[in-house]
Amino acid sequence: MRYLVQERLFSITADFWIExxxxxxxxxVDGSGPFSREAFALRDVAGNLLIYxxxxxxxxxxxxxxxxxxxxxxxxxxxxxxxxxxxEIDLASGSELEATGNFTGKxxxxxxxxxxxxxxxxxxxxxxxxxxxxxxxxxxxAPLMIxxxxxxxxxxxxxxxxxx
Numbered sequence: 051m052r053y054l055v056q057e058r059l060f061s062i063t064a065d066f067w068i069e070x071x072x073x074x075x076x077x078x079v080d081g082s083g084p085f086s087r088e089a090f091a092l093r094d095v096a097g098n099l100l101i102y103x104x105x106x107x108x109x110x111x112x113x114x115x116x117x118x119x120x121x122x123x124x125x126x127x128x129x130x131x132x133x134x135x136x137x138e139i140d141l142a143s144g145s146e147l148e149a150t151g152n153f154t155g156k157x158x159x160x161x162x163x164x165x166x167x168x169x170x171x172x173x174x175x176x177x178x179x180x181x182x183x184x185x186x187x188x189x190x191x192a193p194l195m196i197x198x199x200x201x202x203x204x205x206x207x208x209x210x211x212x213x214x
Contacts, residue, residue: 051189053077053196057180057203064090068196077196092197100193103201112208114201116194123194126201128209137202149198153206156182160198169195171202 052071057079064081077100081090089104101123106113113127122142129138129148139147139160147168151158156173170185182203186195 051186051192053184053186053192055182055184055196055199077193079200090200092193092200101197103197112205114205116197116201124198126198126205128205137205139198147198149202153202154210156203158202160195169199171199 053076054069054071055066056069057066064079066079066081067075068077068079070076075095078093078095078097079090080093089102091099092101092103093099100118102117104115104117106115106125111127113125115122116124116126124142124147125140127138129136134150135153137149137153139149141147146163147160148163149158149160151171156171158171159167160169160171161167167187168191169187170183172183172185173181180203182199184192184196184199186192
């Protein structure tokens with residue numbers, strides 16, 4: 051399944067809808083509140099909380115935690131890499147994923163260390179807003195893969211802002 055993520059760059063609130071490839075709103079990224087760059091929630095169309103994303107306090111590298119009502123689901127952080135930029139995703143199950151590709155151009159893959167692809171992110175260049183597709187082969191992984199893509203986008207944007 052393919053999901054369209056369209057962040058509103060000039061919005062007063064940090065809320066935005068994620069649509070499926072048919073144009074149906076399927077997830078709401080709820081970033082309202084005073085700490086909208088620090089924490090936000092992924093909700094279904096009925097408003098039910100699926101995932102909560104927040105910045106990990108006191109970490110050496112910027113790390114975002116993905117949580118559900120059951121606790122920690124994953125942590126996302128930039129990896130130390132000399133030749134290429136990549137992100138490490140530690141799942142609560144003990145498994146590890148990595149994201150590699152062009153993060154500035156929003157063209158990267160999320161995969162296991164043995165190469166299984168869990169999601170692909172690609173940029174939609176023809177729109178005014180910050181827009182990209184998240185392709186997820188297994189729909190049951192959609193909330194997690196979308197959350198990982200949003201985390202990587204936020205961490206990368208923050209790093210780019212710091213370097214300017």
